[in-house]
Amino acid sequence: QHKRSGECQNDNCRPLSLSGHVGFDSLPDQLVNKSINQGFCFNILCIGETGIGKSTLIDTLFNTSFDDRVSTHFQPNVRLRAQTYELQESNVRLKLTIVNTVGFGDQINKEDSYQPIVDYIDAQFEAYLQEELKIKRSLYNYHDTRIHVCLYFISPTGHSLKTLDLLTMKNLDSKVNIIPVIAKADTISKTELQKFKIKLMSELVNNGVQIYQFPTDDETISKINATMNGHLPFAVVGSMEEMKVGNKMVKARQYPWGIVQVENENHCDFVKLREMLICTNMEDLREQTHARHYELYRRCKLEEMGFRDTGPENKPVSLQETYEAKRHEFFGELQRKEEEMRQMFVQRVKEKEAILKEAERELQAKFEHLKRLHQEERMKLEEKRKLLEDDMIAFNKRKAATELLQAQAFASTPSVSLKKDKDRKK
């Protein structure tokens, strides 16, 4: 949905009367037809304690059973679960996304309970902003996931808001349209309910919580919207079970003491909620989300990133300058990081080199040492061998000499000496 420019009463624009039928009164139809072709998106966030009746109420609102899963009370922290459905009524196609909090209010320490919700809502804004900031973007067929309305389920204690409720709503009221509802309203009597509603609203006002106000600027709906504003928070009962009452089948809850009819305005405000949420103000909820909550997020985010509309002397900064400056800064940052990395790399290489060199040196030293040892050993062995050789030569000489003597002696005294030699040899 792109922005349409209005302000027909412009400074230099004179009104002119037509002398016949031109045909541009079909313009709203042309526009609506285009929207019908594209389909609509609507995203509802339900916040409430486990078991308070969020899923049942949504089922009842849209007259379908969306999901059967029941959550446990033992979630370690709060999570969000989103599901998208495609619904159709006559020629209108609606992409409905229901986001439920899982485990809300179950933890012993609830300090951080609201944070996942805030983060989720911001994330959807962020996604849209990212798309909007892209150079090549396609906004007109972007699946809008931003939360259009937050149904906050208040426990029907009959006393006042819980601290957690106040804390959560205070953190959300500038980010999303909040419609508080009193859940399981069939547990409160009518008189108690009135008092409860007054107490709740005054608590919200006293704490500066901005809930969604049904708009009263369009004359056709201002009256009903104003009335409905006075009925907030809506006391609702949800049920998908049908019972026969009179001669009709109605959605109801059966108790031993009677039947609570969901669509009976004497019994609860369900019809009011459905009327306001869907039939009268769905488009306004979408518009407020885009024109107010998203714009606020965008502004804060861009300011955080350092963008400004006016320069140091309060002169308007041109788009080109802003982008140039940002690009410059970005590239500067990039270069600096690159340089840093390069330095680090060089440093590491040097270190590694040094280590390797050291290792090499050690290795070399070891090698030299071993070589030396080896040489020494060798020399020693050489010496020993030489000695041994010398010994052997000497021994051989003596042997030869002795054998010669023996041979001579044997030749002179043959037999006796032989025996004597033998004895002597022994």
Add this chain to the structure above:
Amino acid sequence: MNNKIEAAMSELVPEPRQKPAVPMKPVGINSNLLGYIGIDTIIEQMRKKTMKTGFDFNIMVVGQSGLGKSTLVNTLFKSQVSRKSSGWNREEKIPKTVEIKAIGHVIEEGGVKMKLTVIDTPGFGDQINNENCWEPIEKYINEQYEKFLKEEVNIARKKRIPDTRVHCCLYFISPTGHSLRPLDLEFMKHLSKVVNIIPVIAKADTMTLEEKTEFKQRVRKELEVNGIEFYPQKEFDEDLEDKTENDKIRQESMPFAVVGSDKEYQVNGKRILGRKTPWGVIEVENLNHCEFALLRDFVIRTHLQDLKEVTHNIHYETYRAKRLNDNGGLPPVTTETEENHESNL
């Protein structure tokens, strides 16, 4: 009566300071809801809102002087939205360059308020040397995109950005009966890339039916041969229905051969807009006489919103992308703050 929809679950667990959540794929079979809920009332809600804000429409007329541009626009909008130049008398000079004159009016019909701006381009094609006479026009068109872009990029944005972008450019072709002139081709070649161009054959009452048909065929052929994509552009047809409807318009009706008039005459007991000649009254809104009614229905009654959307979603986006991508090919925009530019970021 419980309707069970099978829906796949997509769990989203947000992490602190996380990257943007990925939009989920919508699941869930189309469910026909039993029991009325009221979702279709959103149409009425939307219609009411748009009626309240009103609409803008900016139409440019380009063509040599004397082709009946002002008359045609006045006939289209049934009021004096464009002041006719009463011919150049000796005191007034033919503008030396193409001038751009934008005049806005507010008109209302059936509860719908429209701010109509007619952008006239006197001097186009009137010089001896008409080289590059489309440049001031292209510059003007880009300036409007620039204005819009500047507003869109602001941190604190206006709720509704004033839209001065040219949604539609009627190009007037001289009814020579032969073919398009080089100037026509040059202009349309350059400008069809930045704006929706609707070529019209002016003063069509100078041609017979056969001459008209032949001329139109020749013009269509020439436009095709020169690769000129006039509105409705083929590449932007959204679906088969669009394509068939637009094909018929592109291949048979366009360029519309029109006659304009702001004078009324009595014909067959009715007062109708026409041109009186010795040989008869040319009825402007009679489809047998000329195609004015086709042009009017096309531009105003069926495709007005689409003209705006194509301008916004395509031409403007193209400009924006080029502009943000290092000023690719576009002349740098000069502002007063350039001298004392100081990056405060």
